[in-house]
Amino acid sequence: MKKKEYWKAAVISAMIAAAALSGCSGKSTQAESKEEKSNEAEFNYTGAAPVTNTPDAKVSILAQNSWYSTVDYANADIIKKIASNAGVTIDWTLVSPTNYKDSVSPMLASGSDLPNIVELPDLDDNMTYITGGLFYPLDEYMNYMPNYKKFLDSNPAIKASLTAEDGHIYYVPQTVVTDNYQPCTMINMQWLDQLGLPVPTTLDEFVEDLRAFRDNDMNGNGDKTDEIPLSVTAKNLPLMFGPAFGLNLVDGFYADESGKVHYSAAESENYKKYLTFLNGLYKEGLLEVEYTSLTRDQITERCARNITGATFDYSWQMSQLYSKQYPEYTGEKGIMVGIPPLSGESKGFYLGRNPIANIFGISKSDKDPLLAIKFLDYAMSEEAQNYYVWGLEGESYTVSADGKKAYTEKASDNNWLQQLGINAGCLPSQQSVEATDVLLPKWHVEKDKELQAFSKAPWPFIYSTKDEQNIISQYLVDITTYVDEMNVAFITGTTDLSTFDSYLSTLDNMGLKDLLKVKQQQYDRFVSSTK
Numbered sequence: 001m002k003k004k005e006y007w008k009a010a011v012i013s014a015m016i017a018a019a020a021l022s023g024c025s026g027k028s029t030q031a032e033s034k035e036e037k038s039n040e041a042e043f044n045y046t047g048a049a050p051v052t053n054t055p056d057a058k059v060s061i062l063a064q065n066s067w068y069s070t071v072d073y074a075n076a077d078i079i080k081k082i083a084s085n086a087g088v089t090i091d092w093t094l095v096s097p098t099n100y101k102d103s104v105s106p107m108l109a110s111g112s113d114l115p116n117i118v119e120l121p122d123l124d125d126n127m128t129y130i131t132g133g134l135f136y137p138l139d140e141y142m143n144y145m146p147n148y149k150k151f152l153d154s155n156p157a158i159k160a161s162l163t164a165e166d167g168h169i170y171y172v173p174q175t176v177v178t179d180n181y182q183p184c185t186m187i188n189m190q191w192l193d194q195l196g197l198p199v200p201t202t203l204d205e206f207v208e209d210l211r212a213f214r215d216n217d218m219n220g221n222g223d224k225t226d227e228i229p230l231s232v233t234a235k236n237l238p239l240m241f242g243p244a245f246g247l248n249l250v251d252g253f254y255a256d257e258s259g260k261v262h263y264s265a266a267e268s269e270n271y272k273k274y275l276t277f278l279n280g281l282y283k284e285g286l287l288e289v290e291y292t293s294l295t296r297d298q299i300t301e302r303c304a305r306n307i308t309g310a311t312f313d314y315s316w317q318m319s320q321l322y323s324k325q326y327p328e329y330t331g332e333k334g335i336m337v338g339i340p341p342l343s344g345e346s347k348g349f350y351l352g353r354n355p356i357a358n359i360f361g362i363s364k365s366d367k368d369p370l371l372a373i374k375f376l377d378y379a380m381s382e383e384a385q386n387y388y389v390w391g392l393e394g395e396s397y398t399v400s401a402d403g404k405k406a407y408t409e410k411a412s413d414n415n416w417l418q419q420l421g422i423n424a425g426c427l428p429s430q431q432s433v434e435a436t437d438v439l440l441p442k443w444h445v446e447k448d449k450e451l452q453a454f455s456k457a458p459w460p461f462i463y464s465t466k467d468e469q470n471i472i473s474q475y476l477v478d479i480t481t482y483v484d485e486m487n488v489a490f491i492t493g494t495t496d497l498s499t500f501d502s503y504l505s506t507l508d509n510m511g512l513k514d515l516l517k518v519k520q521q522q523y524d525r526f527v528s529s530t531k
Contacts, residue, residue, distance in 0.1 A: 050087030076421025244344035251459035
């Protein structure tokens, strides 16, 4: 039974309950449950399709639909193929991602009559749904989840992140690429070539390049005053320069080589040096006055006019957005191209992405969960992952004699590819670097592999206990707000850096030491789970 999208939160629970009464929720009578349990337990599922030999087997799933309004995952050929292979019919409840959290959270709060498989509206950071007893501990069913067990064994950091305080694993993740196509510094290679300058590797070299961009008629229009040396949004500024000072200013917290947890914005020496550096750029006009309001669209427009020398953004944008703005770009050679991270007193790095994007759980509303468990496991199989990222052989991709995959001409139509169900958000798909590579020009792929070597893992996702969350809720928001306000004040000079010690004292008074104790406790637990 296909449910409608974009439901109001107030009516979703009622409709799901109605579906349960009409037999669409996957629940059975007691006699049927015993028979189903016996059949599913006895079926020899090895990780390959099918997952069952039960006639008319059904699995109900609540998940996000596509971001594309023209796409309905319930009718997408890739999703139907996975269900057909598994030998099940899926009873979908698909909700638009734009209001998924608002719609699904009330359902989870009610805690009853949930579909068999639920894509959670968040990562359950505080273990609200775990402690509420809504989902089965999947580690107790690993005999029925060979694909997921293999995945966890191959990804110990993800396994540690998904391990709750009680030692159980409750969710199956949807993952993204972590070290490839991540944010990086990009520089106008045409401008560097005009000046005969090498690619900068240090902060000092980069500043000299910015000065040269500012002081010369780089775009050759006869006006030496319209060049904007650096175009970077306020949110990307910490990613661009923080690592050169040994700081992770994105996650805020980081662990040093000895495992001690620090808060980057409270580092008495390095953070002050970082602020001093940016204040210097600001005073010299190398960081524009209105940098806090700059947008990606404005940077794109500057590239189209050839008036900016450097930026910072996701690597994907090198060829797919910025270089494309230049009329002379042919696809053979990049113009706005990523460079290795800049080093200062510390060796530069690029911060990778946390791999866990979304999570799926098996609801305890399903009293006989083995069918749903096996289907979710098959959804994690290599066969299923191949469907997610490539689609259907002969339709969206071909395989050459040497085993290399390539998208078909038909797949160049992104709308068609989305309607096929590529990288569907309704099942635990894993993004593929290989499938991304074939979409990009050769120079971009080669550059991405070069930059991959500089990627550093971010602060890991770690569940918070109730006591830990109480401390986090009490202090973190206020501390973050204060840090953000003072960051701009120090950079723009409205607050003098001579008051930096007072700033640190204020952070201590706001509860930073208690917060660090919690983060240390969490990190130690995470490290222990990886062993």
